[in-house]
Amino acid sequence: MIGQINKMNHAAIKKLVIFLVLCPVLLFSCVFSGGCTTRADGKDVNIVATVFPAYDIIRELTAGIPEFSIRLLLRPGTESHTYDPSVNDAVAISECDLLVYAGGDADTWVGKFLSSGVSDQGRSFELMSAVNEKLMIEGEDEEDPHVWTDPQNVILIASALREKLLSVVGGKGLGNAVSDKIIANSDRFIGELEALDNEFASLSARISAEKRLLAFGDRFPFRYFCKRYGFSACAVFPGCAEESEPAASDVKKVIDAIRENELDTVFYVELSSHRIADAIAAETGCKTACLHSCHNLSKEDFDAGETYLSLMRRNLETLSRLAVKD
Numbered sequence: 001m002i003g004q005i006n007k008m009n010h011a012a013i014k015k016l017v018i019f020l021v022l023c024p025v026l027l028f029s030c031v032f033s034g035g036c037t038t039r040a041d042g043k044d045v046n047i048v049a050t051v052f053p054a055y056d057i058i059r060e061l062t063a064g065i066p067e068f069s070i071r072l073l074l075r076p077g078t079e080s081h082t083y084d085p086s087v088n089d090a091v092a093i094s095e096c097d098l099l100v101y102a103g104g105d106a107d108t109w110v111g112k113f114l115s116s117g118v119s120d121q122g123r124s125f126e127l128m129s130a131v132n133e134k135l136m137i138e139g140e141d142e143e144d145p146h147v148w149t150d151p152q153n154v155i156l157i158a159s160a161l162r163e164k165l166l167s168v169v170g171g172k173g174l175g176n177a178v179s180d181k182i183i184a185n186s187d188r189f190i191g192e193l194e195a196l197d198n199e200f201a202s203l204s205a206r207i208s209a210e211k212r213l214l215a216f217g218d219r220f221p222f223r224y225f226c227k228r229y230g231f232s233a234c235a236v237f238p239g240c241a242e243e244s245e246p247a248a249s250d251v252k253k254v255i256d257a258i259r260e261n262e263l264d265t266v267f268y269v270e271l272s273s274h275r276i277a278d279a280i281a282a283e284t285g286c287k288t289a290c291l292h293s294c295h296n297l298s299k300e301d302f303d304a305g306e307t308y309l310s311l312m313r314r315n316l317e318t319l320s321r322l323a324v325k326d
């Protein structure tokens with residue numbers, strides 16, 4: 001009898017699980033097949049960005065153009081890699097003129113929307129696709145999606161996105177004034193990115209070779225940044241998506257690197273509890289500091305109007321402590 005009940009419960013639970021899994025998929029299918037007839041806010045061009053770097057680059061390119069509205073799906077302060085999109089997010093994507101997303105495991109949660117046809121209709125743009133060289137995450141056989149940590153990659157992305165925006169504007173018949181503003185914005189933004197790139201390069205040249213090793217008691221989203229500016233790195237996690245405890249051997253590797261190279265800082269990333277970095281600092285006597293990957297930002301930073309450029313300038317300031325004093 002008990003066995004029978006258990007068997008029935010098991011079957012009922014299985015049905016419930018299938019229902020719960022399929023329900024959102026069916027809902028998304030309905031939304032997408034319904035097409036896009038209404039505008040969320042009456043703007044001429046609605047853009048949806050999955051993560052902060054995508055949002056911020058679009059914000060720079062469309063600054064001062066009232067015909068554009070941009071919606072950031074990943075709310076500030078939310079964990080980037082495991083975000084669970086809402087039904088409202090699905091509706092926003094179904095109605096948008098352009099979906100801008102990072103690619104790779106930075107926003108895998110957007111995958112089900114892409115397979116719904118947004119990409120087939122040319123209404124999507126992947127940041128990773130604009131970059132020449134993709135770097136692999138060691139031991140994971142996967143490309144690192146944090147391409148934006150290298151400002152030179154952001155220049156490539158901004159140039160490609162400008163062309164995409166110009167074609168959207170052309171398709172909407174918005175006129176030359178809007179196109180001219182996008183071109184002027186992108187020229188200004190790329191100029192600022194070039195200045196940032198020069199400042200990182202000259203800072204790196206002022207840091208001695210042995211101090212150009214960055215120790216992370218945290219996730220590691222800075223592979224592109226390190227490669228560009230000649231830093232090497234050791235981190236307790238190889239990538240950015242891990243949430244579990246690091247292996248004791250990986251923590252030891254970072255501690256050993258700090259001691260052997262007499263490093264005085266162990267880094268953590270934004271929105272981290274920096275528990276592991278704190279423990280490593282206590283063990284080695286070094287300081288902790290935050291390097292901002294710009295993958296996501298706190299609500300306070302978002303509300304204060306921080307941008308990719310301002311957050312990267314914060315990193316410039318943080319790393320300048322490693323430079324040889326004149």
Ligand SMILES: [Zn+2]
Pocket residue numbers: 080081106146221240241295
């Ligand atoms: Zn990340």
